[in-house]
Amino acid sequence: MDQQLSDLLQRKAEVELRETELRRKQSLEQFREWLKKHPYLKRTRQDDNYLSLYLRTKKYNLNEVFKSYEKQFLFRLKCAKWFDLSDDNVVARLRSHIECGSKYIIKDYSSTEPIIYIQRFEKFDAEKYPVTDIFQSDFSLFGACLELEKAQICGFRLITDFTNVPMSVFTSVTISEVLDWARALISCPGRYKQNILINIPSIAMTFYNIVSTMLPEKLRKRLVMVKNYEELKNFMDVSILPKEFGGNCDENVYIEETLRIFDEKLEMIRKSNDYEIDVSQFSGRLHNDDVGSFRKLEID
Template sequence: MSNISAEVLEKAKTEIREDEIRKQQSLEQLRDFISKHAFIKTCRTEDSFLLPFLRARKYNMDRVCDTFEKALIFVRTHDEWFDWSEDKFNRTMELYDTGFIKVMKNRDSEGRRVVIANNKLDMEKYNADDVFRLHCLVFLVLANEEETQICGIVYIDDFSEGITMKYLSMYPLKSMYDFTIQLKVTPVRLKNICLVGLPSFATQFLNIVKLGLSEVMNQRLHVVDNASEIGNFVDQSVMTKDYGGDFDGDECLKEFRKIIEANIDTIRTFLDFELDMTKAEILKDYHENIGSFRKLEID
């Protein structure tokens, strides 16, 4: 039985067309899709695993099934980003503890989670895979929250404190493209993306982000000059003090760390599926996209 509030349940009804009958019917349709799938050999099918996909795609079953299939493919073709073995998890949490990414303690007035990445990275210690693994972990933990499944996420990427060419060059262009694909296949409602203080030499980075996003998400992508403009897209009061809000950044880090630790065993079960990759026709499309992307890289 769901323990989310009546207000959020009403939002689910009005924004994503969810009611109990539609939810149960759609769960059965998705289970049927999985059971008859050509290359999904084994996969979790309990409500808690499937519901995020239904809610992220507003119960449009064509889009739900497409996202579900692509999400499994993405995980299997990006093992390094979803490796939460003890050593990798500890390394990922060391990066988290630096404050590289923070989830605000409180939701905004629309019930959305607010996530800020500040791009302050020790490049001698961490690499691009560490950054992407941390993002995948945080987003999947958020996708496990029922209220977040319904209300969504605001993602803020802050480049305002001296991002250098050396920092951007750490990210292979293909990996940046793949990261935008990851944003599309992770079962969350990404309500806004805000890029702050992006330097002029990072135009190619911005073009890569746009290339990987859907038309709708490109409309939700905002580029602003400084942090003071973030208030146009999210309640600034829920932000940390360094962004004009009311909360201590370390407090936000500690609070969400507890949530990660409480959910990591569940998140690891996201990997509990088996695919027959020899039958995965979707890989052909994936490699064709990468081929086009490599042409862009050469040009």
């Protein structure tokens, strides 16, 4: 767990998530009791911080929490290579995407505002790396951030910058891979407060129009498209952004902080992917999206 929640974060959790210390304690007990009785999930990560992530994402609606917890395993099975960080060479490659500024976060500009997650496709070397690295690094970096209680409570504001994006980013990926990425991302826990797309090209709009059909209405309403950095000022205070976005801050400072968090939380991300389930029973449900069947297991 992070250190003691600040008064401001505690208040935000209480107001937005209906979280109290007593409710959290009781819900964690019920969560573990449900897991103990689950017929397919034999061994999964069950520390307070990890289970609290699911409770907070679903605002302590236990039926939805259990459904969400099951569902993410469906896509951990189907897209296992995107979650696997057991190979140090893969980790080094994913770190390089942060180091070059392809993606990073802005965390400490406010005590209670969402963490800003920036992705700049211009910085991604699609000639050197497989485009699916974009997907794997997303799951890895989101996973690291979601170890932070601030991210669990305040959520994320996503900023995706398509300015000068190499065409190979789109031509080297299949529709099937994009759909798997979208389904897996939706199934993962986390609170996504706003999604800002900058200078999105027509080919990317084609992908988005396909993906948007599976997005919950709530997420579609939180999407903002702007043509340039100047228009971005209409939706947020850009002074906290790097100078490249018209802000006042040094991008390298944010990159270094993101690398620190990624390195610090790496072992916990790996623990999330260390599980034992009855694959013969569970994997068959990948094709019919039959999730949540066991969320109503009797809890004493």
